Amino acid sequence: MTLQKPLKIGYVPEHFSTPLHFAQKYFGLDAELIPFPSGTGHMVTAIRAGEIDVAIGLTEGWIAGLGKTEETEENDGGYRLVGTYVETPLCWAISTGKSRPDIKSVDSLKGSKIGVSRIGSGSYVMGFVLADQQDWLLPTTASGSSAPYNEFIVLNTFENLRNAVNDGTADFFMWEHFTSKKYYDNGEIRRVGEIYTPWSSWKIVASTKLVSKSDDETKVDERVEDLLEKLNQGIKHFNEHQDEAVKYISTELDYSEEDAREWLKTVRFPERTQGVDLKVVNGTVEILQKAGVLSAGSGIQPEGMVAKRR
Template identity: 50%
Template sequence: MAAKLRVGYVPEHFGTPLAFAHQHFGLDSIAELIAEPLGTGALTSRLKAKDQDSLDVAIGLTEGFVSDLGKTKAAGKEAGYGLVGTYVQSPLCWAIVTGAQRAGIDSVSDLKGKRVGVSRMGSGSYVMSSVLADQRGWLDTGSGQAAFEPVVAGNFAALRESVQDAGKNPSDFFMWEHFTTRKYWENGELKRIGEIYTPWPSWVIAARDSAQPQMEELMGRINEGIQMFKEQPEEAVKHITGTMHYSELDAREWLEGVRFPDDVRGVKHGMVDNAVGILQKAALFSGEPGGAEHMVTYQRQ
């Protein structure tokens, strides 16, 4: 019997179908779910690691994986993992926030040249800051100067602290998923100044090359969890409000907008190539990143 797959995921409401697959459809018999609160940047590092903290599979933000795979290819190295599935079809809404009392920052227009808090280099929060700069026309690819100075803060709590005036590693703003962040501008800790949507499906599944033989069964169990999620929205609300401290209003609003596929297996090459093009324009690669032919490794059986 093959060893259980070590599957990393970000412990947010998007993990609800995974919880259902674990609780009701035997995912626990083939996989160990490992929460990674530092996000997709940490997941990519653990996919490439060769120690006890390594992962076989990771479920995270599209931009984080595509950026990491592109940088690895541009550097002439092998990542040892690839994209195997599409976990969430809908785009992700990133809230753009600063400290509630931060003076002089009241809109996205005030952010040019400022310091952006990121969970770690290569994370979705870092990548999307470059996408924001590109959309605003603030990139100066000729000079090589970044539109924002990144400040690595760590987890979500550290990011919130970083935008306060007395922060240990002060940043001027950061970007995080809308519903995770909303209660902190509603309680007066943060100030929301804008939002940005990913121009691609928001979550994908990545796996080490060595895990490929087990992916068909793993993704089949995830599909069952997604089916329950779609058919039993009240159970989804109950799980989200009971385990992650989201309000019922937020949980129901999120459910109205999120779209999971019926079958997570496979990744559209056009989507990956589109993401590569946007990230390349946003100066995320210093060399040739390649495209979907180098990044998508799953072949449906």
């Protein structure tokens, strides 16, 4: 019998990764954890390239990636949704440079230069959701879609985004609130506002190489099933040992103890990570279509995005 290789798991090395750390430390998760500080957009590229097998990232990034993919024999989108990692929405902080007196409020951002980690990333997708909420979306013209911003500046990393709003390369960017807060506190960047995702914020995906269909049944590789079960144990440990979670976040990650404790009040992980609610996917697709990120009738449809349903 040939032994299967441990999974390569992509993740964002932020406070949300703590249950994954516990799953490996205490519950025997046999996997190689590969950090992607540049976020979900980078993981979409990596899982399609075969560099990782499974990934934990933002709902909007995964769904936008599949919704923009026309499925063919040669291109199946590269991944499918298999699990739910966080039940609560994500608070995106809207940030600008410390010396930008021209940017006083969210209203000042219409037609400006938005910094994003990658095209298709959460920071990119949420730019359209913000524009939709602010009624900045313009009707499509004969020459194509009219974007709510003057330019999308691709900057890859959170550090590059912070630098860009201070040197004028970009006017603003959006990133998770508690990850941004340290840099408000030290005066490096300035907060303009915030926006919450209209959906539960983190999902787990697996490469299509680990998903198989027989008749009407879809199965995922046993290593993925083991990962989901170990994550359940990691989440349970996280919930029952919050002082340990705070210590890990404040010593191994880039957060203060105070911010770690405040974050704990805002986040809820599921008791069981297995599966994704199709209603959540449908609702996310509807909002992304309204925001102009996806087009109705195009790309992989919600039913085809989910390999493992709740």
